[in-house]
Amino acid sequence: MSYRNRLTRFMFPALMTLGIMASTGVSAQTSAPLTLKVYNADSQSFHVNAVVVSGKTEAVVIDSGFTRADALRVAAHVLDSGKQLKTIFISNADPDFYFGAEVLKGLFPEAQVLTTPAVRxxxxxxxxxxxxxxxxxxxxxxxxxxxVPELLQGTRLMVDGEALEVRGTTGALAHRPYVWIPSIQTIAGNIAIFGNLHVWTADTQKPSERKAWLAQLDEIEALQPATVVPGHMAAGTALDMGAVRYTRDYLLRFDTEAAQAQSGADLIERMKKAYPQAGLGLALEIGAKVNKGEMPW
Incomplete structure (x- = not known):
């Protein structure tokens, strides 16, 4: 599997500076209580994100990457930081979120691998x-x-006294929680948010699930986050509320086109026309067939 080194710099409010790396990155110094590093994998790993949240002496990893190589790249930034990795939190049961935990646990044996009951x-x-x-x-x-991660006790993780709140742990999508970090107004660890990619819809076929998904996006928007880290994103995606709006608009458009499409192939063409630049075509191909009843899932 080949990876390109990409480095994209983003400017955020004075609250914080955020280092983003596709394969390698540079640490950012900030006066904020916590800092983030986002590892954005390439298309071979479905553009999945892993996040390192660091304080003065401690760190938490949110999601671990898909491949062993992904996990090693995440681990390198923890090692370079010199911080103690306390927890590897897994926010979703898809392999690209937790397969890398084995590598991280091997390198940081004192760290706990945790998740919520529904995800576990x-x-x-x-x-x-x-x-x-x-x-x-x-x-x-x-x-x-x-x-298999152990159970998180309660709904909070701590990094140097700062809380990371695990939300969305009940209801129809209890297995798709997200992390809210109040001290830096950040959303992370959430498969519900996509950035400039076709959105994965195969796992939410029921109207109640789609309704719950949209409600979660509304809940996230109401928090007014300064930074939003999608679960999956194309390289260069801005880490802001634009990803939440993009995902909501995509879901609504998908449902509208699905109601009119005569087949999965028709739905695929309609969505490609609506989102000609979106990556992760596999998500559209499978989602369209599943939602039109042409593929069991």
Whole structure:
């Protein structure tokens, strides 16, 4: 698997400076109580993000990357920071969110690998099948002994006395929580938000699930975050509320086009026309067929 080194600089409010890296990055010094580094993987890892949240002496990783290589790149930034990694928090049961936890745990044995009850239940139910499917395709980059996270006690993680609140842990989408960091007004760890990609809709076919998804986006918007880290994003996506609006607009457009499309292929063409620059075409191809009843999921 090949990776390009990309470095994109973003300017944010004076509250904080945020270092973003695709494969490598530069630490940012800030007076904010916490700082972030976002590892944005390439298309081979579905453009998934992992986030390192650091304080003066401690760090937490939110999601671990898909491949062993992804996880090693995340680990490098923790090591370079000199901070103690306390927790590896897994926000979703899809492999690109937790396969890398094995590597991180091996390098940071004192760190806890934690998640919510609903996410843990999904991981336990799907892990064997996901490993069987992906391991032959990933080769040496596949996990050797994938980790089932332990249960997070309560709904908060702490970094040097600053709270990371795990929200969205109940209801129809309890298995898709997100992290709100009040001290730096940041949203992270959320599969519900996509940046300039086709949105993954195959897992939310029920109207109640789509309604809950839109409600969660409204809930996030009401927090007025200064920084929003999508679960998946194209390189160069701005880390702001634009990703929330993009995802909401995409979902509404998808439902409108799905109601009019005669087939999955028709729906794919309609969405490609509506979003000609969006990456992650696999999400559209599968989502369109699933939502038109042409593919079981």
């Amino acid at each position: 239940a999904k991981i336990q139910a799907k892990m064997a099948g996901k490993v069987a499917f992906w391991a032959p395709k990933m080769g040496a980059n596949a996990p050797q002994q994938p980790i």
